[in-house]
Amino acid sequence: MAVIGIDNAYKLSLQMLGGKSVKVLTLPSFAGGCFAQMVKAHRPQYALTTHDQSDLIDRLASIVGVEVISTIADVSTALESQSLDELLSDETNTQRHTQAWGEVKPLSVGVERCNPYPVQAFGNLQSVVEKIAWYSQTPHSMAGQSVLGALSTIGQIFVNAPMGYEHKPASLFLLTQAPSGAGKTQVNRLAYKAIYEHSQRIYEQFIQDVQEWQNAKENLKGREKADYLNFHHEPVNNSPIIKDATTEIILDRFISGTVKNQSWATSEAGQFFGGYSLKADTVGNSLSSFTTLWSEGEASRMRKTNAKNGNYKTSAYDCRLTLDLSGQQIIIASAMNDPLLNEQGILARCLLSCEPSFIGSRDWCSEQRMNANPYNDEAITWAIDDKIATQWYTICNIICNIWNKHGI
Known part of the structure; x- marks a missing residue:
């Protein structure tokens, strides 16, 4: 989980999510301009911000695999009236922005040639x-x-x-x-x-x-x-x-x-x-x-043709x-x-x-091959x-x- 501001990170660290301690990534408020780069580098599951940070939300939403959650007030204020579980599940006060991975296509098991020899x-x-x-x-x-x-x-x-x-x-x-x-x-x-x-x-x-x-x-x-x-x-x-x-x-x-x-x-x-x-x-x-x-x-x-027998x-x-x-x-x-x-x-x-x-897949021992004569x-x-x-x-x-x- 990632959030801007030391105070917001401190409040998050006191919360428990699913019975496990929450690992929090943060930057001081004055370094908020580098927040998107940090999220892109570490790819946390959630990135938290506020509704008024529209430019930041757009940049975070373009990062595949990260769910962006924005709230009206900052995280420390929001957590005074509700738990982290409630904050993450509250759809009335929370907006979610995410770009998930597309459907994984199966690997090809055969060789396909679009230009067979005519x-x-x-x-x-x-x-x-x-x-x-x-x-x-x-x-x-x-x-x-x-x-x-x-x-x-x-x-x-x-x-x-x-x-x-x-x-x-x-x-x-x-x-x-x-x-x-x-x-x-x-x-x-x-x-x-x-x-x-x-x-x-x-x-x-x-x-x-x-x-x-x-x-x-x-x-x-x-x-x-x-x-x-x-x-x-x-x-x-x-x-x-x-x-x-x-x-x-x-x-x-x-x-x-x-x-x-x-x-x-x-x-x-x-x-x-x-x-x-x-x-x-x-x-x-x-x-x-x-x-x-x-x-x-x-x-x-x-x-030159001037040489003998040239x-x-x-x-x-x-x-x-x-x-x-x-x-x-x-x-x-x-x-x-x-x-x-x-x-x-x-x-x-x-x-x-x-x-x-066809090296490795040739037939040398079958009766048909043994008796074959191209001439x-x-x-x-x-x-x-x-x-x-x-x-x-x-x-x-x-x-x-x-x-x-x-x-x-």
Whole structure:
């Protein structure tokens, strides 16, 4: 209980409330201006004052959990004619002001998401996303990101996106946050299976071609060697998939004409954000190169050409680059908090996913899981029409064969 004035506090201390001694908080009358602050700090059950202190009553009434009681006369005078119990219960001479706590809402026992991943937006590929998510035991958003990355990789060289009166590259930049062991590597393995196999075949053929080229070069001499090198240039690795690279390497491959289509798909986003290109003094130029590739499909790099065998090429057009990156929270958070990465615009170009993983709740031992094989599952399909359903991997292989035909 709180009251202004030593005499009022003394009278209150002599009273008994419910058989218990009353603990009284007080301030001298000359310090009454601090009374509301004292009540707010200590939160007594009651704060007593008089009707004429309207400003004080308003301030006290705003304090949650404190009941303000005002009387006509001061407390010491009122207690001369009635007990404290009577004073507190007398509604004829007493006004009460209180702001009680609102109704306590129960704590949520489940996780509610107001923005579930729109897997239905994938249309005929919805079953692909759902099945990849089921086999990898990951959220739909993680599987969806990889399917989008695979679609961007195989289609970006053939399709442009209409934007007003222009057409822009349809390449996607994707960024997924997931803890280690969340399943992004497995998701990528399923979504990119045909693309990875195509990339592996290209690399194996490249190694074979290099060996044959080197053997021929070593076995020839003089005029024959010069003629051979004039008509048989050193083979290049034109695999579209890159795992660990720098901005310089990516630009070099575009500008030299090695490739027109590249995809950096990795579950180790630290290779990108923590790589040499984004740590060096040229980080601004590196970021600008990525944003220009996304927006315009152009690669540019100025270099001196007076050196022996210097490359006079400085630009490449109609280039396409997909970024499909995933990484741990510590990597993604550092990137999100980097002013340069934010202001430069590369993060604004990314489709982001940050859904809780299923770690700790996965099923590894049931008979259904033990016998499940995604590579034999006909449900991973792309329905071309109502009558025909072709496997997702087959579709990817068809596109990869088209790449081969066009030398992509």
